[in-house]
Amino acid sequence: MGASNLQLILDEIVEEMRHVTERGDVADYIPPLACISPQKFGIAVATIDGACHIAGDACEPFSIQSVSKVFSLTAALDAVGEDLWDRIGVEPSGSPFNSIVQLESEAGIPRNPFINAGAIVVADVLLGGRHPDAAMGALLKFVQSLADDDTIYVDHAVAAAEKETGWRNAALANYMRDFGNIMHDPADTLSLYFQQCSLALSCEQLAKAGRFLITDGVDPQTGYRVVTPGRARRINALMLTCGHYDGSGEFAFRVGLPGKSGVGGGILAIAPGIASIAVWSPGLNTRGNSKLGTYALDRLTSRVDWSIFEPPI
Template sequence: MDYQALIEDVLSDVHAYRGTGKVASYIPVLAQADPHKFGMAIALEDGSTFVAGDGEEAFTIQSLSYVFSLALALHHVKSALWNHVGREPAGSPVNSIIQLEIEKGKPRNPLTSSGALVVCDQLIGRRGREEACAELLEFLRTRSGASDIGIDESIAMSESRAGAFNRSLAHFVAAFGNLSNPPEEVLSLYYRQCSVAMSCRQLAQAGLFLAFDGVDPVKGEVVCTPSRARRINALMLTSGHYDNSGDFAFRVGLPGKSAVSGAILAIVPRVGVVSVWSPGLNDAGTSLVGAVALERLVERTGWSIFV
């Protein structure tokens, strides 16, 4: 298959949608994003990558970071993580404090903001936020093969200043005894992981281990166990797109994770990884153009876990 021609065709297919959707406005720096931007990349088993549009431009990965932090936290604490966070779709408006109260400070799953805060807490453990942040950066650099991946500190500061809601979540979870570290320590790591800047190409390469049962097919390295990779993919399918997860599974049929920066990471088991980015969001907070592009891609390739 001519993958470069394929993604160029998808780029052409979604041209009319570019500029639609609304950029995230609650983070001041993200509110300045250009909704006409669109990038796409595919990374395959042999290490080959194909990029279209703005696929080489870096953007902050926001909640896509939850996927990689989850993999690291499971490496450190293994199944004990599930004592602190659940594995079910939210079933109510995303990050509902009412739901947190009913469930005594245990978030429904690790792909919500409250769940990601619990994962950050477990990732910090007893060693401190700086070491945990350095480990995440090194993980992303190694998996993507890009040594220059870093944190956009202006975004991190912007998120922190606008972070009243996430602070309330952290303190609410802590009030139920579900954080081991001070909320501000956890929030610092959280804001910084969300502010890691990567391109579509780098994200697709970084996620390859999830498409191949936890093994990086390019380096031949075991990143996590096969069962762990499958479980992360299962969470991405059921909970990776806020209140839009069911519709995404219906239309695209692949495990994926959306972010408010307009990025989507989609896993194609035993084939590769697709990353798209376009800042205009639909009502559920998923990239409008990105979701359409992935739908067009699976129509052309037949990629789906429901085969």
């Protein structure tokens, strides 16, 4: 597909989204997110040839929340390798992202690294005995390097609000500590987790940060290998099966790409061998995923035939 055609499609999707009235509800349980206008909508597509096409509010930073779990998982695999799977499963949960129910019957082992409990264990791995700020500094530099943009930052107002309201996450961390699956002081692990979720990226930055998942772990812009091919494929597989919590099956059914959502309204989706796509619309559906973002990705993949389930040409 030519660059001009792709840009035209993105512009048309932005115009279509502008006229949608049912936009979902913003995540008002995190006060700074409650202030974001549901009228915001941005989309960016970073293609394998190094181009990045943007439309709408694609240059405005937003709190990526659980989309950050893609990057923390990548960093944790680099830190401890396959030993990570001794502490976290790889199965869909079929439950809301902050559910505590399965932890009791499964001895404190979270179903996957994308539900909150799993991501808290990942944060515990990344902490590695360091102060939470030092560990977050390393993760921030990693994300900046992926996007080739050192203006990416942690929104500390959002992180503070998450700490003040994150009682369910505190319960998850303390419960897993009792099972021996959190090794540090839960307060330190949660501090890193809340800061990680408060990373602020624009759609353009997020799409660029996800480029390494297009080509089996190699950044197509620099040629640098971020992860092994096997790990890149596993991250994509987890995004497809677990990236939208109890809405993952519906997302795969409608969009047909690996994707990871966040309650800030962002979604990162990967078309292997083709492009990294980021979309942002703050209004959420009943499962905590961006309502317009999902719809827009459905429209995009339908028009350009990027679903992983499309037969090869």
